[in-house]
Amino acid sequence: MQPAIAISGVSKTYASGFNALKSVDLDIKHGEIFALLGPNGAGKTTLISIVCGIVNRSSGTVSVNGNDIDRDYRMARSLIGLVPQELTVESFETVRSALTFSRGLFGKPANPALIEQILKDLSLWDKRDAKIITLSGGMKRRVMIGKALAHEPKILFLDEPSAGVDVELRQDMWAMVRRLRESGVTIILTTHYIEEAEEMADRVGVINRGEIVLVENKEELMRKLGRKQLRLELRHPLDAVPQALAGYGLELSADGGTLTYTYDNQSERPGVASLLRDLVTEGIAFRDLDTLNSSLEEIFVNLVRKAS
Amino acid sequence: MNRHAIWAIYRVEMARTVxxxxxxxxxPVISTSLYFVVFGAAIGSRIDQIDGVSYGAFIVPGLIMLSLLTQSISNASFGIYFPKFVGTIYELLSAPVSYLEIVIAYVGAAATKSTAIGLIILATSSLFVPLHIEHPFWMLAFLILTAVTFSLFGFIIGIWAGTFEQLQLVPLLIVTPLTFLGGSFYSIDMLPGIWRTITLxxxxxxxxxxxxxxxxxxxxVSLGLSLGMTLAFLFACVAVIAWIFRTGYRLRT
Structure with a gap:
């Protein structure tokens, strides 16, 4: 089967000479939630804009469901819904007419019942006849999501969807994303909130300085690159780590009361069980212990730091 | 043809007029009426007739053209500039619409508006001066042709303009002088030699x-020349727009 989106060798150099993308290759699978992570200016929005037809690329090819975005642009674009990062709305339109307009623009016949359903799902039904200019920022964001969904896209782009959005809307939005995914919609999101990618995404791509640094299943990524830490609160403070435990690379806190052991799943270091055994042998008693999983955020920061 | 899209854009543009x-x-109706007071009554009373037509009636076609030009340009340029300015253009660019459809919708809406205004001014004029239209069909044809041509021109300005100042620049610095030099209020035969050549x-x-x-x-000038020059300007605008969309000029940067 064709991938939902196939990006191959896409580069973009702006007129200013800024090289925003350097030969990006990326396939998005059908029905997945794909999170694109990257620092500001990494090229996330440029990449999305190219796929959606808003920005011309300098080279490379993109196809949506097998439709080339130049040759078969009608088919390609009608499959895609886009919620851009910036809050840009027609201030003087009403909420409902804005959604009706979007649906028409994408070549679909009017469907008031569907528009009503979308507005209800987004808690906008009460505001259906309000002018958009009178809405709060969060409500405007909902309108933009509604506009993107009005033509029943098969692929949805959410560019920084939770920037400046309150907790309630964020939860509503993620509930909606899950519903959409269940109905077979492919979702690509960029976000700064890495815990969201961690919670939502099936796969994660990391982009930095216009290059895809990594694409991986989220679980795989966490397993491969995730680090764990074991912290031991000692019953009696130590002056130094005993010689016999040197191989573990332990860190002793300044007051000598806490030992931290960092390990990962592919570590050459001996495991937790043998550390605990050796502690007993050395006569070191501990009062408490806890373990920490590194989050996707730490993985991400490490990757980006390594790349730059 | 994505006719749903054309209709959607057209409707939004017309809704803004309303x-x-x-x-x-x-x-425009008020300012035209003022022209009648100033040119028709105050000055016109001192000018007998031009080509056997009373001065008040003589300026009617020029006045309608004046409004038609400025309205077509401002409607069409604003219509496409505004989404660019507020950023909603993203939706238009990401939609499955062809260049032709975009132009038909925006230019069609702008031309509809200015044609309507032209007809309203014509009706207003008939309150001031007795009017007899010799060739109603050609009158309407010139009205629509001009509205479409200058809406296309306005569309180009709207895409070119990066600021509101630039949006006003072309109408103020080029179109208004051209209109006054265009024989709206006089027969170009009335001008001294060199100016007559310039106006051509x-x-x-x-x-x-x-x-x-x-x-x-x-x-x-002869009818054929009038029609030919208007059509030539129309095709020049179409060529520029085709180039704009082919290269993505100021749209898909």
Whole structure:
């Protein structure tokens, strides 16, 4: 089967000479939630804009469901819904007419019942006849999501969807994303909130300085690159780590009361069980212990730091 | 053909006219009436007739053209500039619409508006001066042709303009002078030699002349030349727009 989106060798150099993308290759699978992570200016929005037809690329090819975005642009674009990062709305339109307009623009016949359903799902039904200019920022964001969904896209782009959005809307939005995914919609999101990618995404791509640094299943990524830490609160403070435990690379806190052991799943270091055994042998008693999983955020920061 | 898209854009554009009825319809009617008072009554009383037509009636085609040009340009340029300015253009660019469809929708809406205003001014004029239209069909044809041509021109300005100042620049610095040099209020035969030659470079001369012919059966330049020059300007605009969309100029940077 064709991938939902196939990006191959896409580069973009702006007129200013800024090289925003350097030969990006990326396939998005059908029905997945794909999170694109990257620092500001990494090229996330440029990449999305190219796929959606808003920005011309300098080279490379993109196809949506097998439709080339130049040759078969009608088919390609009608499959895609886009919620851009910036809050840009027609201030003087009403909420409902804005959604009706979007649906028409994408070549679909009017469907008031569907528009009503979308507005209800987004808690906008009460505001259906309000002018958009009178809405709060969060409500405007909902309108933009509604506009993107009005033509029943098969692929949805959410560019920084939770920037400046309150907790309630964020939860509503993620509930909606899950519903959409269940109905077979492919979702690509960029976000700064890495815990969201961690919670939502099936796969994660990391982009930095216009290059895809990594694409991986989220679980795989966490397993491969995730680090764990074991912290031991000692019953009696130590002056130094005993010689016999040197191989573990332990860190002793300044007051000598806490030992931290960092390990990962592919570590050459001996495991937790043998550390605990050796502690007993050395006569070191501990009062408490806890373990920490590194989050996707730490993985991400490490990757980006390594790349730059 | 994505006719749903054309209709969606057209409707939104027309809805804006209705929303801003005072500015977009009432104000041109008022300013035209003032022209009648100043030119028709105050000055016209000192000018007998031009080509056997009373001065008050003589300026009607020119006045309609004046409004038609400025309205077509401002409607069409604003219509496409505004989404660019607020950022909603993203939706248009990401939609499955062809260039032709975009142009039909925006230019069609702008031309509809300015044609309507032209007809309203014509009706207003008939309150001031007795009007007889010699060739109603050609009158309407010139009206629509001019509205479409200058809406295309306005569309180009709207895409080119990066600021609101630039949006006003072309209408103020080029179009208004051309209109005044275009024989709207006089027959170009009335000008001294060198100015007469200069005005022949203004495309507005040909529009007004052709339009006036439709009213009175008399013109400064021949009908064929009027029609030819108008069509030439129309095709020049179409060529520029085709180039804009092919290269993504100021749209898909």
């Amino acid at each position: 929303r801003t009825l005072l500015q977009s319809v009432v104000s 470079f203004s495309p507005v001369v040909y529009l007004v002349s052709g339009f006036r012919w439709a009213f009175f059966g008399k013109a400064d």
